[in-house]
Amino acid sequence: MQSELSSPLAAPVLTPPAAPRGLSERLARRVFRIMLATQAVGAFALITLAVLLRKFNAAPEVIQPLIRQQLYRAGLRLLPMFLFLAGALGFLIIGQAVVALQKIGAVGYLGTIMVVVVVRELGPLLAAVMVLARVGTANVVELGTARALGEVEGLEALGIDPIHYLVVPRVVGLALGTFSLTVYLIIGALASGYLWAFLQDVPLLPGDYFRQLAGALRGLDFVLLALKTGAFGFVIAIVTCYHGLAQPLRLEEVSRATVRAVAQAIVAFVVLDALFILIYLLV
Amino acid sequence: MSAAITTDPVIEMTNVAAGTMRHPETPLVADVNWTVAAGEFWVVAGLGGAGKSDFLMLAAGLLPPQRGRCRWFGAPLPELEEAQLEFRLRVGLGFDGAHLFNELSLAENVALPLRYHERGSAAEIAARVEQLLAWTELTPWADRSPGTLNRNWQKRAGLARALALAPELLLLDMPLNGADAQHSAWWLEALTQLTTGHELLPDRRPVTLVVTTNDLRPWESGSRRYAVLRDRQFTPFTDWAAVTAGGAPVKELLARNLPHH
Numbered sequence: 001m002q003s004e005l006s007s008p009l010a011a012p013v014l015t016p017p018a019a020p021r022g023l024s025e026r027l028a029r030r031v032f033r034i035m036l037a038t039q040a041v042g043a044f045a046l047i048t049l050a051v052l053l054r055k056f057n058a059a060p061e062v063i064q065p066l067i068r069q070q071l072y073r074a075g076l077r078l079l080p081m082f083l084f085l086a087g088a089l090g091f092l093i094i095g096q097a098v099v100a101l102q103k104i105g106a107v108g109y110l111g112t113i114m115v116v117v118v119v120r121e122l123g124p125l126l127a128a129v130m131v132l133a134r135v136g137t138a139n140v141v142e143l144g145t146a147r148a149l150g151e152v153e154g155l156e157a158l159g160i161d162p163i164h165y166l167v168v169p170r171v172v173g174l175a176l177g178t179f180s181l182t183v184y185l186i187i188g189a190l191a192s193g194y195l196w197a198f199l200q201d202v203p204l205l206p207g208d209y210f211r212q213l214a215g216a217l218r219g220l221d222f223v224l225l226a227l228k229t230g231a232f233g234f235v236i237a238i239v240t241c242y243h244g245l246a247q248p249l250r251l252e253e254v255s256r257a258t259v260r261a262v263a264q265a266i267v268a269f270v271v272l273d274a275l276f277i278l279i280y281l282l283v
Numbered sequence: 284m285s286a287a288i289t290t291d292p293v294i295e296m297t298n299v300a301a302g303t304m305r306h307p308e309t310p311l312v313a314d315v316n317w318t319v320a321a322g323e324f325w326v327v328a329g330l331g332g333a334g335k336s337d338f339l340m341l342a343a344g345l346l347p348p349q350r351g352r353c354r355w356f357g358a359p360l361p362e363l364e365e366a367q368l369e370f371r372l373r374v375g376l377g378f379d380g381a382h383l384f385n386e387l388s389l390a391e392n393v394a395l396p397l398r399y400h401e402r403g404s405a406a407e408i409a410a411r412v413e414q415l416l417a418w419t420e421l422t423p424w425a426d427r428s429p430g431t432l433n434r435n436w437q438k439r440a441g442l443a444r445a446l447a448l449a450p451e452l453l454l455l456d457m458p459l460n461g462a463d464a465q466h467s468a469w470w471l472e473a474l475t476q477l478t479t480g481h482e483l484l485p486d487r488r489p490v491t492l493v494v495t496t497n498d499l500r501p502w503e504s505g506s507r508r509y510a511v512l513r514d515r516q517f518t519p520f521t522d523w524a525a526v527t528a529g530g531a532p533v534k535e536l537l538a539r540n541l542p543h544h
Contacts, residue, residue, distance in 0.1 A: 061398050061401070062395070062398050149380070150378060150380055153304075153345060154383070157343060157371075157374075157445070158448075159371035159396065160399050
């Protein structure tokens, strides 16, 4: 009997299950965990900002090449994919809008729709999601691996601030890269939008189309576009660097950290986007 | 390049208890009373899992103690970042896994602390890196990524990088771990040179050295100091004779039936 029980194939000893948690308790725990995660990422963002400001000109020979490298990764290298996306986005929006607008004789609003959809909403959000997928995930893996291999301790031992060396170049590179890519995406989508409208025989001259665009754009659009895309890039950098660096990871934990970072960054995009919609409505 | 040498102990621990790097609340060692004087060569021994690497991080000021008093160069770890940096540059640390940056070449790894802390012009930094790589016999692989070299050479690169800023205190984690006879002989000779004064160091100033090991035998010498880390206890010994008479705590670390590195 004893040997049967000690065998690995023996039936496990049943222990009384924990009392099931009520819906409200589970919800409260979830909210509490979200608050803790927000607090931790927020603290990391503040520390990074402080280092960015305090060491703005420190070690330029080391940091500037790293920033250029990040700009290339989060900007130039993604340009071909973004030009393809711009073409597809213009086609999708114009393709759908022309059919709907022609039914009600409102083709004259094509430019306005492009501004509202592409410039204010879809362009920045799509660009941010693509940068998160292509660069943000790589950040978590790289930094998580670096942490797991002890590179952070290596930097600290050399008197090099890991935030300054590993995070600041990514923050600057991703903020500028996301902004630049969004601008290219928007310009490409607006241009391809007209091309698809032209191919669908919409009676709209290029001059009229761009007059519609110019009429629908406000000065505030340019300011908020710069702020929003910069903020998206900042969020991508902070959330992914936090999950890669904030705690010592074992190599097998890196993939889970990546999934968490993507989920949190997308939630942050939605919250930020909602804030910017409020600003559009209030100003 | 470095602050003036003082007559204060280089490391002074009084009733120190510490956790591990990964879990700071988990006890690693307790009641450590240890003084390292300038120019001494300490060998800290312990079996696998005894916490030697974490203890070295404690000695480097990278792991805060749970309790007790730690002082370096006669003062506690500075709280202000600038002062802490000054302290950090007086301490060199070589890791068991070298912890080099694979996106940089060997030469760039060695140059990194010099370039980051702006210690000289580009030509001066290049000359210093060349000197360090030549001494560690790494010149032929200067432009290679660390990942393409075996562990023995990576460790030498880690030593070169730790020496780049000419530290006064050098802490090396398991330098002989996995080293073959040739590399072991090189390390023992190189470390002896550093403790007796070497041209790599300003004014041939001897460096204060602490190394960790899991086998005390290769480190036998009349001039070195020893300590054993076992069962969360840190036991210093005055000399090699005291080690060999140390009984149970050092028995496994001197076991004659164990093969040499």
